[in-house]
Amino acid sequence: DVVMTQTPVSLSVSLGGQVSISCRSSQSLVHNNGNTYLSWYLQKPGQSPQLLIYKVSNRFSGISDRFSGSGSGTDFTLKISRVEPDDLGVYYCGQGTQYPYTFGAGTKLELK
Amino acid sequence: VQLVESGGGLVQPGKSLKLSCSASGFTFSSYGMHWIRQAPGKGLDWVAYISSSSGTVYADAVKGRFTISRDNAKNTLYLQLNSLKSEDTAIYYCARSAVYYGLSGYWGQGVMVTVSS
Numbered sequence: 001d002v003v004m005t006q007t008p009v010s011l012s013v014s015l016g017g018q019v020s021i022s023c024r025s026s027q028s029l030v031h032n033n034g035n036t037y038l039s040w041y042l043q044k045p046g047q048s049p050q051l052l053i054y055k056v057s058n059r060f061s062g063i064s065d066r067f068s069g070s071g072s073g074t075d076f077t078l079k080i081s082r083v084e085p086d087d088l089g090v091y092y093c094g095q096g097t098q099y100p101y102t103f104g105a106g107t108k109l110e111l112k
Numbered sequence: 113v114q115l116v117e118s119g120g121g122l123v124q125p126g127k128s129l130k131l132s133c134s135a136s137g138f139t140f141s142s143y144g145m146h147w148i149r150q151a152p153g154k155g156l157d158w159v160a161y162i163s164s165s166s167g168t169v170y171a172d173a174v175k176g177r178f179t180i181s182r183d184n185a186k187n188t189l190y191l192q193l194n195s196l197k198s199e200d201t202a203i204y205y206c207a208r209s210a211v212y213y214g215l216s217g218y219w220g221q222g223v224m225v226t227v228s229s
């Protein structure tokens with residue numbers, strides 16, 4: 001199974017600030033078809049996860065351009081700029097390149 | 113797109129439960145579907161996948177105990193949970209597959225399954 005390692009476990013940020021979350025996979029996430037199925041999700045308390053970024057750097061419908069994804073192979077990063085109160089919660093990376101699909105353990109974003 | 117899970121509840125270890133996920137707002141028969149679960153206070157755990165042609169894939173932890181199925185006429189996805197264990201206690205989410213691989217941005221609100229005597 002592909003192990004997804006997220007860092008840090010938690011992050012404190014001031015409103016308006018910028019943060020980065022790292023996600024590393026134990027194997028390359030490049031699929032045989034050339035695509036890389038690495039996604040980022042935000043889960044707010046009591047809600048289901050919401051997709052932010054898919055295939056490394058593509059924002060899902062309605063997602064602010066304050067969220068950006070980058071990376072390749074086994075190393076990926078989510079950046080959030082101009083942090084707003086609605087951005088707080090737990091962020092997960094996840095891979096859909098091979099079964100079983102796996103997720104990172106999560107990064108909790110809190111207000112400083 | 114809307115996905116609504118139902119069928120959760122409290123069940124004793126070793127017993128069975130069947131979850132449903134009612135889909136609307138898209139052509140259900142054209143998409144693969146997934147079940148993902150989340151134990152209380154824990155992270156996300158992928159459970160099972162069924163393709164549009166009903167091919168299936170399971171996580172090792174549930175293989176042989178859980179069965180994913182679909183009824184395209186009813187626009188409904190199912191997860192039959194047998195031989196339940198306490199470690200199966202979780203919120204179970206259904207989610208639509210992305211066009212080729214990965215999960216889409218369409219998830220249900222989740223249904224709680226508690227396995228306890």
